[in-house]
Amino acid sequence: MSELRKPLRDSLRDPATHARLDAxxxxxxxxxxxxxxxxxxKPLLIAFLIAxxxxxxxxxxxxxxxxxxxxxxxxxxPAAVASALTLSDGQAIxxxxxxxxxxxxALTLSDGxxxxxxxxTRVRPLSSTPEALVLEVAExxxxxxxxxxxxxxxxxxxxxxEVSVVGTGFSVAIEGDQVHVEVQHGRVRVRGxxxxxxxxxxxxxxxLSVRSARxxxxxxxPAAVPWPKRRP
Amino acid sequence: MPLPQPPVALxxxxxxxxxxxxxxxxxxxxxxxxxxGDGAAQAMLYxxxxxTVLAVATRLLGRHADxxxxxxxxFVVAFTSLSQxxxxxxxxxxxxxxxxxxxHRRFRKRKLLRKLGLxxxxxDATLAQQALPGVGAEDRAELRKLDAVLNDMxxxxxxxxxxxxxxxxxxxxxxxxxxxxxxxxxxxxxxxxARVSAHVQLGAAHALEKPGDATEVSDV
Numbered sequence: 001m002s003e004l005r006k007p008l009r010d011s012l013r014d015p016a017t018h019a020r021l022d023a024x025x026x027x028x029x030x031x032x033x034x035x036x037x038x039x040x041x042k043p044l045l046i047a048f049l050i051a052x053x054x055x056x057x058x059x060x061x062x063x064x065x066x067x068x069x070x071x072x073x074x075x076x077x078p079a080a081v082a083s084a085l086t087l088s089d090g091q092a093i094x095x096x097x098x099x100x101x102x103x104x105x106a107l108t109l110s111d112g113x114x115x116x117x118x119x120x121t122r123v124r125p126l127s128s129t130p131e132a133l134v135l136e137v138a139e140x141x142x143x144x145x146x147x148x149x150x151x152x153x154x155x156x157x158x159x160x161x162e163v164s165v166v167g168t169g170f171s172v173a174i175e176g177d178q179v180h181v182e183v184q185h186g187r188v189r190v191r192g193x194x195x196x197x198x199x200x201x202x203x204x205x206x207x208l209s210v211r212s213a214r215x216x217x218x219x220x221x222p223a224a225v226p227w228p229k230r231r232p
Numbered sequence: 233m234p235l236p237q238p239p240v241a242l243x244x245x246x247x248x249x250x251x252x253x254x255x256x257x258x259x260x261x262x263x264x265x266x267x268x269g270d271g272a273a274q275a276m277l278y279x280x281x282x283x284t285v286l287a288v289a290t291r292l293l294g295r296h297a298d299x300x301x302x303x304x305x306x307f308v309v310a311f312t313s314l315s316q317x318x319x320x321x322x323x324x325x326x327x328x329x330x331x332x333x334x335x336h337r338r339f340r341k342r343k344l345l346r347k348l349g350l351x352x353x354x355x356d357a358t359l360a361q362q363a364l365p366g367v368g369a370e371d372r373a374e375l376r377k378l379d380a381v382l383n384d385m386x387x388x389x390x391x392x393x394x395x396x397x398x399x400x401x402x403x404x405x406x407x408x409x410x411x412x413x414x415x416x417x418x419x420x421x422x423x424x425x426a427r428v429s430a431h432v433q434l435g436a437a438h439a440l441e442k443p444g445d446a447t448e449v450s451d452v
Contacts, residue, residue, distance in 0.1 A: 011367050
């Protein structure tokens with residue numbers, strides 16, 4: 001009679017080594033992310049094709065029956081475009097800063113959104129167009145209360161993180177070698193190289209803390225963390 | 233991107249910490265968070281079940297490369313089809329069912345390639361090849377015989393036997409993975425046991441399955 005006992009896996013090497021599990025994870029993540037991007041892209045492509053077809057239907061008969069310059073009323077009216085955000089007093093958004101010994105400062109933007117800066121905070125605009133407002137928290141902690149933006153994107157960057165906003169209240173802080181994003185209400189999408197999975201959706205009462213990319217240190221080796229024991 | 237570490241390890245300056253998605257989260261919590269776009273929850277689901285999926289695929293296929301492909305395909309299908317999972321608590325069972333289904337597809341492909349003389353794969357993870365260093369020569373010989381018996385077995389019986397007696401699944405979990413009733417899985421295991429015991433002498437920690445044992449019959 002053999003010494004082997006069931007289950008036989010007790011006498012066999014575990015094929016699920018850390019290296020193999022990590023290698024499979026890399027491929028899974030790449031494929032899942034790729035599929036999601038395709039899923040996002042398909043509706044956009046379909047919408048574009050529908051819009052292009054509609055434009056052809058509107059314009060083609062007129063060209064056939066009335067050659068020459070197309071009268072302005074034959075053209076679709078340009079879509080309403082939101083104007084670029086300014087401060088509530090109409091001034092352009094410039095660098096916002098509060099000295100270390102200063103008092104907390106709150107600013108209201110032209111759409112009613114509010115930005116609060118604690119002492120020692122510096123926020124600067126990277127881009128302010130009708131399509132998008134991109135702010136950067138260069139240092140300190142800033143809190144944002146953002147209303148619905150229509151078609152305009154409202155993004156906040158801190159270190160290598162980017163927070164995309166859709167009607168929400170949240171704060172972004174740089175503390176030492178950590179960047180924190182805390183959501184008070186609503187939801188935000190956070191992207192960055194140190195974000196688990198590359199991107200997370202944060203809801204109210206959730207906080208994401210990631211290591212800043214500024215001090216260059218090697219990431220902890222995956223093998224240092226034990227994999228959970230297999231069942232059964 | 234490397235696999236994110238679990239929050240316990242991430243609570244260090246080197247990593248990231250997403251609260252509310254910890255090791256204590258249930259599969260149902262993690263599935264719901266993954267559906268909402270939480271990459272950390274998805275990584276946690278992978279971390280929790282990947283070892284079992286890879287082990288099952290390797291034991292059944294006997295080839296590391298094929299097993300890695302099947303594990304990869306199974307997780308991709310699971311993560312991109314979560315809307316089809318009716319009960320989030322059953323993620324593990326559903327994932328293993330996808331895995332076994334993919335393994336069986338791989339068997340069919342391999343069979344076809346063999347018939348055409350195009351199967352270039354190498355069996356590098358058979359039971360005999362995977363024996364621990366402490367396993368004696370006599371037992372290794374038994375494992376080689378067992379590999380041969382399993383190779384000649386119908387796919388369903390082979391899978392049932394491997395899940396039960398190599399990986400140690402309970403009959404109910406093996407039945408779920410193969411998407412059959414408990415009575416059917418017991419019948420397959422008993423039939424496979426008979427084939428194995430005709431050629432190989434193994435000690436039995438598990439009682440042999442008998443078809444008549446099935447007092448509970450349910451379609452999974």
